[in-house]
Amino acid sequence: MAFVMITFTLAATDGAARAGVLETPHGPVETPVFMPVGTQGTVKAMTPEELEAVGARIILGNTYHLHLRPGEAVVERLGGLHRFMNWKGPILTDSGGYQVFSLARLNKVDETGVRFQSHLDGASLTLTPESAVAIQQALGSDVMMCLDHLVAPTADARTLREACALTARWAERCKAMVEKTGARRSGNALFAIVQGGTEQELRRESAEALMETGFDGYAIGGLSVGEESAAMHDTVAFTAPLLPASQPRYLMGAGEPEDLLQAVGAGVDMFDCVLPTRNARNGTLYTRRGKLNIKQARFREDGGPLDPDCACPVCRDYSRGYLSHLFRAGEILSMRLNTYHNLHFFLSLLREARAAILEGRYARFAAAFLADFRGGGDR
């Protein structure tokens, strides 16, 4: 196989918003795009066929989880992550940095990398910039992420600045690792992650350091970790335009519709979040008129569709009363139908956003969508 890198082409801009196409070894992805999260080699409750039917074009895999179980060596022996999970489209893998920060017991961070304990069995493990790349190469990822060092956005300025500098040095080492091994691992692109909390000056320094090294794309990391929504929006609006216009921009982990639409308006192209899938399993469902919780007693005998404005098979074939029953009974089908619907909502939202950008009406689209979404939650 020839050495294939991803390419990114802009089809249109509308203000700062962009409509593009990301070409990958596993097919093209129209942006802006929402990437469902497949933590453990499966997007929870969904088959690959359903992911395709609901409109997913690229999914995310978690390096941390797959490294722990079943291990990247097993995945590689069984044909790589695509074949392992039978997903034929592109896969972006994160670096594991975020999970080490949020899930594992972090023992030590130094220049070399991170030492942590597995949340599964307490085993002591390390992750270095080089091993994070090697794991993602073994998985066969289309888009790999550099190992980053994430600290809470409430940390003091010096801690935040040091985390940014370490993230930049680790990114250089990730790139060197890819260049050393690239010839035998074709097709893996590498994105770097801008850090810096909600400090504009740090975000600028972080972006410039990474751009000097040069990557295939840039992510905005360290957000959606508990900071105020306005602070996140300001940081995204400030950071996105600092990044190269010709390359993809990826906001990591943000997921509420308001956050996605704001970031698209600021020029972000790619998104991932567990919100639609996790909320689905908890009974929180997204409709054009706002979120609803299917647990509420008022839905028990409601013969209407979950969202009258939705064209998905769940809204076509089942009543709120049935969904309410399945949830109360703890049935697997509850998680399946809820997940399908929520993913349909998020994937449609970004597909419609793209259409609006192409037609030069993005601001109006976003305003109208949010007016409905915020105004109708109680109906």
Place this chain on the structure above:
Amino acid sequence: MAFVMITFTLAATDGAARAGVLETPHGPVETPVFMPVGTQGTVKAMTPEELEAVGARIILGNTYHLHLRPGEAVVERLGGLHRFMNWKGPILTDSGGYQVFSLARLNKVDETGVRFQSHLDGASLTLTPESAVAIQQALGSDVMMCLDHLVAPTADARTLREACALTARWAERCKAMVEKTGARRSGNALFAIVQGGTEQELRRESAEALMETGFDGYAIGGLSVGEESAAMHDTVAFTAPLLPASQPRYLMGAGEPEDLLQAVGAGVDMFDCVLPTRNARNGTLYTRRGKLNIKQARFREDGGPLDPDCACPVCRDYSRGYLSHLFRAGEILSMRLNTYHNLHFFLSLLREARAAILEGRYARFAAAFLADFRGGGDR
């Protein structure tokens, strides 16, 4: 709608084995047939579309569970059980008698009916022959079952005989209830349940008493509740020929392939069991070479299909290594894929049994199947 009853037509016999067609208001069902169990208004982990794709033609619904939650009145208001769960084929509902015996805390059985406590919230409830029919009518069942009184097959002869006599009197009352209400509830057929433990004389008395009243079909109940396999086989072989040759015969709750094939050979037409679905969720999977447990360490890096002799999409698209990973990770997709495969196994088994009967080679088919199934479990 006209008053439609089910009809049963024999297409062929081969020894005592029969191939037939059961016509119902929701379409024809070729017999012998396996009916997946949809306890709470869903066959666990499956959509109706998948049930159809995997070859299910009739499913079972549980009167006890649906009466408790969401209640038959809710199901009826939401369009009946077919519409509620979006299943377009026929549904057989049990009477609730077995669940009262096995799940609930049974407080009292007398001539009137049974008083018991809900296993969900301890609420005190009653079930009478008339209310069991009324619940099934409200659900919109295609085939209803008479309320029966089940006692352990190890009970003394007098208890067993009294249970049979009570079951026969209750069956009469069920039939009277259907005749009284039949005009407005079209399409519901009514089957009676032969009891009598493993005592041939009691089975004969029970069958004769029910046949004197006359029903649309007859079930063999009270088996597969802990007795020896040989005693079950003997009882089925003795009881099936006592029942009218022109009407469907249904063995309740038996599910291991050996039991199904033996009963088909004895002239039984219909089966239901939770084994394929429950075992799937526990990681026990059926292959042509025997059962295997996907939990075993030897499957972790196994790139081969679950069952090399199976044509189902799970065996086509996924490796044993991936199924092993999904099970260990506790993923919903594990329960989905395992359930799909196991149902494919059971539904195919009975479809192949029918083909063999039509071609007059049932005994050879069953012997060859069991030789493979018993001989190869360890491969």
